[in-house]
Amino acid sequence: MPELPEVETTRRGLAPLLVGKRIKAAIVRHHGLRQPVPRNLPQLLAGATIRKLTRRGKYLLFDCGTGTLILHLGMSGRLWLVKAGAPVEKHDHFDLVLDNGTVVRLRDPRRFGLVLWHPGDPLDHPLLAAIGPEPFSSEFDGALLHRVTRKRSVAIKQVLMDSHVVAGVGNIYANEALFRAGIRPATPAQRLTRARCDVLAEKVRDTLQDAIVAGGSSLRDYVGSDGLAGNFQSQFLVYGRAGQPCRRCGGSIKEIRQGQRATCYCPHCQK
């Protein structure tokens, strides 16, 4: 499911409902996520007040004063608010029970998500410390893309999806941004000129921004924290459109595989 726009949509939907609220209890129904959920998490969270809800890459960070609850939605995770007593379904692995009669619920069928605790500054957590700059920060620009690609022969699409280069860009938005930039996904990264890196950085930001405005993309079962589906998928230019006409030139969108991931592009518009 979620790349940066979906995580940010979730954050924006939940933050006003959670910040300042007190956690009555935390319920872990399944400890077997990508990493084990800490056994003592309920004790750490009970009685804490949520001070802030922020995001770093695809990680959600709940500032609880004494430490931070770190949450990742993996491929199939969804986080939303339900009323206390709402029926629990098969893959509802984690609940934060608030003292106002609502519950923050994590559902994650594939269990590639994470629920972790970190005392102190969450950005020091090993999983977060190594992440590249936020795409909307001034640190991420064409100069950075140009610098980090100089010695890399791997395809530019795989560089975009490398979270150590830039945070939050997954398969969908890498495909879409490359189309907007007019760059072939298989282009060896080191062959991009500085000018093309400038365009690409700009298009990455534009694509993510447009997706956030649309409330993210809803594929399969993803819905936002408010239960509403995002609709950026209706604006996809290439992702999932193999064999369909390019919205710009009318030619046929092509699909290849890169690193076991589907890549879609227009051979005419992307060089």
Next chain:
DNA sequence: CGCCAGGCCTGCACGC
């Protein structure tokens, strides 16, 4: 049955 799916970490092989 096999293959595919929005993520991302680890370990290994390789070349400089």
Next chain:
DNA sequence: TGCGTGCAGGCCTGGC
């Protein structure tokens, strides 16, 4: 030897 880089595999369930 050490480092960066580039792959493949693994973690899971569900849908086609």
